[in-house]
Amino acid sequence: MAPTSTAESPTPVVEMRDISISFPGVKALDGVTFRLLPGEVHALMGENGAGKSTLIKALTGVYDIDAGSITVAGVPCRFTGPRQAQDAGISTVYQEVNLCTNLTVAENILLGREPRRFGRIDHRALNRRARDLLSHLELDIDPRSTLGAHPIAIQQLVAIARATAVSARVLILDEPTSSLDAEEVAELFRVIRQLRDNGTAVLFVSHFLDQVYEISDRMTVLRNGRRVGEYVTADFGRHQLVTAMLGRELELLDEIAETAQETHRNDMVPPIVSTSDIGRPPRVHPVTLDIFPGEVVGLAGLLGSGRTEFARLLFGADRPTSGHLSVDGKQARLRSPRAAIARRFAFTSEDRKAHGIVGELSVRDNLVLALQARRGFARPLSAKAKNRLVRRYMEALDIRPRDPNTLIKNLSGGNQQKVLLARWLITQPALLILDEPTRGIDVGAKAQIQKLVTELAADGMAVLFISTELDEVVRISDRIALMRDGHNIAQLDGGCPVSELTRLIASGSQQ
Amino acid sequence: MTRRVIASPLLWPALALIALLGLNVVLTPSFLAIRVEDDHLYGSLIDILRNGAPTMLVALGMTLVIASRGIDLSVGAVVAISGALACAHIAAQPDGNSVTTVATAMLIALGAAVVLGLWNGILVSSFGIQPIIATLVLMTAGRGIALLITNGQIVTVTSERFRVLGAGYALGLPVAILVSLAVFAVVATITRRSALGMLLEAIGVNPEASRLAGVRYRTIVFAVYVFSALCAGIAGLMIASNISAADANNAGLWIEMDAILAVVIGGTSLLGGRFSLTGTILGALIIQTLTTTVYTAGITPETTLVFKAVVVIAVCLMQAPKFRRLLRRRRGAAGPPTVPDDDVAESAPRTDTVAAS
Numbered sequence: 085m086a087p088t089s090t091a092e093s094p095t096p097v098v099e100m101r102d103i104s105i106s107f108p109g110v111k112a113l114d115g116v117t118f119r120l121l122p123g124e125v126h127a128l129m130g131e132n133g134a135g136k137s138t139l140i141k142a143l144t145g146v147y148d149i150d151a152g153s154i155t156v157a158g159v160p161c162r163f164t165g166p167r168q169a170q171d172a173g174i175s176t177v178y179q180e181v182n183l184c185t186n187l188t189v190a191e192n193i194l195l196g197r198e199p200r201r202f203g204r205i206d207h208r209a210l211n212r213r214a215r216d217l218l219s220h221l222e223l224d225i226d227p228r229s230t231l232g233a234h235p236i237a238i239q240q241l242v243a244i245a246r247a248t249a250v251s252a253r254v255l256i257l258d259e260p261t262s263s264l265d266a267e268e269v270a271e272l273f274r275v276i277r278q279l280r281d282n283g284t285a286v287l288f289v290s291h292f293l294d295q296v297y298e299i300s301d302r303m304t305v306l307r308n309g310r311r312v313g314e315y316v317t318a319d320f321g322r323h324q325l326v327t328a329m330l331g332r333e334l335e336l337l338d339e340i341a342e343t344a345q346e347t348h349r350n351d352m353v354p355p356i357v358s359t360s361d362i363g364r365p366p367r368v369h370p371v372t373l374d375i376f377p378g379e380v381v382g383l384a385g386l387l388g389s390g391r392t393e394f395a396r397l398l399f400g401a402d403r404p405t406s407g408h409l410s411v412d413g414k415q416a417r418l419r420s421p422r423a424a425i426a427r428r429f430a431f432t433s434e435d436r437k438a439h440g441i442v443g444e445l446s447v448r449d450n451l452v453l454a455l456q457a458r459r460g461f462a463r464p465l466s467a468k469a470k471n472r473l474v475r476r477y478m479e480a481l482d483i484r485p486r487d488p489n490t491l492i493k494n495l496s497g498g499n500q501q502k503v504l505l506a507r508w509l510i511t512q513p514a515l516l517i518l519d520e521p522t523r524g525i526d527v528g529a530k531a532q533i534q535k536l537v538t539e540l541a542a543d544g545m546a547v548l549f550i551s552t553e554l555d556e557v558v559r560i561s562d563r564i565a566l567m568r569d570g571h572n573i574a575q576l577d578g579g580c581p582v583s584e585l586t587r588l589i590a591s592g593s594q595q
Numbered sequence: 596m597t598r599r600v601i602a603s604p605l606l607w608p609a610l611a612l613i614a615l616l617g618l619n620v621v622l623t624p625s626f627l628a629i630r631v632e633d634d635h636l637y638g639s640l641i642d643i644l645r646n647g648a649p650t651m652l653v654a655l656g657m658t659l660v661i662a663s664r665g666i667d668l669s670v671g672a673v674v675a676i677s678g679a680l681a682c683a684h685i686a687a688q689p690d691g692n693s694v695t696t697v698a699t700a701m702l703i704a705l706g707a708a709v710v711l712g713l714w715n716g717i718l719v720s721s722f723g724i725q726p727i728i729a730t731l732v733l734m735t736a737g738r739g740i741a742l743l744i745t746n747g748q749i750v751t752v753t754s755e756r757f758r759v760l761g762a763g764y765a766l767g768l769p770v771a772i773l774v775s776l777a778v779f780a781v782v783a784t785i786t787r788r789s790a791l792g793m794l795l796e797a798i799g800v801n802p803e804a805s806r807l808a809g810v811r812y813r814t815i816v817f818a819v820y821v822f823s824a825l826c827a828g829i830a831g832l833m834i835a836s837n838i839s840a841a842d843a844n845n846a847g848l849w850i851e852m853d854a855i856l857a858v859v860i861g862g863t864s865l866l867g868g869r870f871s872l873t874g875t876i877l878g879a880l881i882i883q884t885l886t887t888t889v890y891t892a893g894i895t896p897e898t899t900l901v902f903k904a905v906v907v908i909a910v911c912l913m914q915a916p917k918f919r920r921l922l923r924r925r926r927g928a929a930g931p932p933t934v935p936d937d938d939v940a941e942s943a944p945r946t947d948t949v950a951a952s
Contacts, residue, residue, distance in 0.1 A: 453797055
């Protein structure tokens with residue numbers, strides 16, 4: 085179905101007008117208007133923290149709106165819970181499939197609406213109806229099989245089948261493709277198109293621009309809780325889209341590569357840290373690596389290749405079972421993170437939520453935590469010194485909202501990551517270990533963090549940069565250490581092409 | 596300003612306390628009267644303060660333990676051991692009233708309490724045993740130890756000097772409440788003036804993140820259990836001193852429950868993290884006033900617990916974010932819609948969902 089222009093458009097199935105929602109310390113949505121037409125795939129675009137999830141949660145009744153109105157199929161609605169939204173024909177499929185993996189496919193599809201006979205569930209009718217629904221979507225899945233036995237992609241399709249079973253007028257897909265491979269995405273898109281052609285309005289949220297351009301008819305762009313605009317996808321170029329999403333932050337991306345070129349390590353000084361056969365098999369086999377002041381060493385490899393585990397050995401979070409380590413040319417044993425911090429090491433974990441932020445505390449407390457811990461409780465930072473530090477780093481790293489009293493859990497992922505970086509920068513580390521610092525955060529924050537890393541190295545800090553994204557590693561690293569199955573299989577120069585890294589990761593040997 | 600007061604987590608405990616006191620005035624009009632005899636203050640309010648002092652003390656220690664994500668079930672047993680040791684020592688001396696004897700008795704009792712706290716601390720922080728299990732060990736074993744110390748008897752002592760702590764007066768007020776308030780002042784100052792409070796809250800909210808940020812996780816957890824046991828030790832001395840006897844079976848019985856209740860009523864979550872010492876003091880006063888109310892109202896002992904339960908449930912409900920939101924919505928239906936603003940951030944419920952997309 086062709087995208088419809090505004091003039092001749094049919095009545096919107098969903099019309100949200102001037103929606104505002106505030107949370108303690110954050111205005112999440114500020115007068116946002118959003119229209120969803122029947123029979124279209126509508127992409128909701130924006131960085132993390134732009135307000136996409138909040139808008140979806142307002143539409144699905146998870147959040148109560150502070151101002152504005154929601155109309156579904158011409159009827160004004162005021163949802164006070166997800167159930168009411170579902171009854172109005174709005175179904176949501178989340179990134180993490182929230183179905184019961186221990187039940188069968190059919191039971192999941194019709195959960196809560198099982199056909200009954202004599203008060204008991206009629207399994208034959210249940211399976212038959214589920215099979216009808218699945219075949220209607222041209223899906224070849226056995227309704228009697230256990231859901232957990234299927235890969236995530238199939239589970240997601242089952243979740244969509246479940247949504248259509250409620251005869252959804254509106255289907256919301258929140259990051260449905262993040263864990264799917266190309267073939268699975270194609271299958272998902274086939275189903276989405278089929279639903280669209282049958283008149284369902286599909287709201288699609290994804291970080292992958294390629295997919296957005298492939299599947300969507302129109303898009304709405306949000307930035308900082310406000311609507312930037314509503315566009316017809318075919319008439320709206322990628323560069324325009326990225327500019328709309330990022331605003332002024334785009335130029336940062338160009339600067340990074342330049343700065344990276346300027347950083348050069350000083351060969352005259354000894355390494356900050358040098359490991360000699362440090363390992364903890366089976367996760368990490370002996371690694372020998374030197375990290376010099378002023379250089380960014382990229383640690384690349386697939387998930388589970390031992391990158392994180394090596395970083396934890398380096399930081400004293402785990403103890404090595406082999407090898408030794410020297411700091412500034414002197415032998416050292418790091419028995420705990422404290423011991424590493426005392427030698428001016430810093431480490432941000434890949435698991436921001438579990439190992440990074442202290443959610444119930446304010447941004448201020450989170451920022452000063454590491455410094456205060458190093459000083460000890462008996463030497464508290466004065467309120468004045470604390471405020472000065474906090475203000476300086478919140479400005480330098482552009483942490484938003486700029487209110488240090490906000491609880492850190494109320495910040496977007498990118499801003500949380502910046503607070504964690506600031507937590508360590510305040511301690512003025514000599515070695516900064518960053519484990520996936522840019523994962524799950526938006527393009528703008530990503531660019532800011534990459535730029536910061538290259539600047540820090542230019543100022544003489546040593547950085548160990550861990551990332552799954554090889555592009556990123558190549559762009560900012562002076563040297564790259566490659567991990568595979570717990571082995572450090574190669575150490576390369578920063579200039580090496582991504583294809584070479586990919587080949588090494590795949591084959592496991594250096595020619 | 597009003598908004599700030601309404602949002603304050605201390606509002607409901609404070610109101611509950613005032614309501615309870617009001618109920619007592621209705622039941623016994625002379626309830627608020629305070630007499631002065633021999634420069635000592637007497638009256639129901641003074642009784643509440645004096646009798647509530649041990650619970651208050653134990654609850655202060657419990658607050659810090661709970662803030663660290665732990666719990667200390669052994670405080671009742673420590674109360675019994677502390678009282679038993681002190682009384683046994685005094686009873687064994689020829690002159691029970693000498694300063695040396697009383698001082699030694701107290702030092703022995705408090706020393707033992709510290710050792711018991713170290714035991715809990717080691718189990719929790721070094722061996723990583725779940726706090727509820729680790730302290731359960733001492734909860735059950737401790738009372739047995741106290742009985743061994745007293746040979747299963749109630750050890751009575753005659754020592755005017757020892758009686759001062761639990762039954763004596765200074766500056767017109769019972770010594771016991773002065774001691775509890777002094778401990779409160781010291782702890783409040785230490786936790787809020789130093790960085791200890793913040794580091795403790797960080798540990799309670801996210802132990803692993805705190806450890807990776809270089810917070811001395813073990814040392815701090817260790818310290819709160821020692822402090823909790825020390826508070827229980829002092830409370831044990833107070834109780835024994837008040838009745839001039841050590842009753843290993845009944846001293847401090849269920850005091851851990853009252854202390855936990857006081858902490859929860861005071862607004863500190865059992866999940867750890869943010870804590871309020873003032874809230875705990877209010878909580879302890881509510882519990883003690885309840886007990887007193889039950890006596891003055893002539894409620895039969897059988898219904899006492901039910902009465903206590905009703906009040907506790909009411910206070911806890913008023914603090915529950917979901918319940919408060921429900922109330923607000925009710926009110927909001929009549930008036931203009933309530934817009935959450937920055938003032939609410941102080942008391943932002945921990946169940947609040949993340950605002951970011």
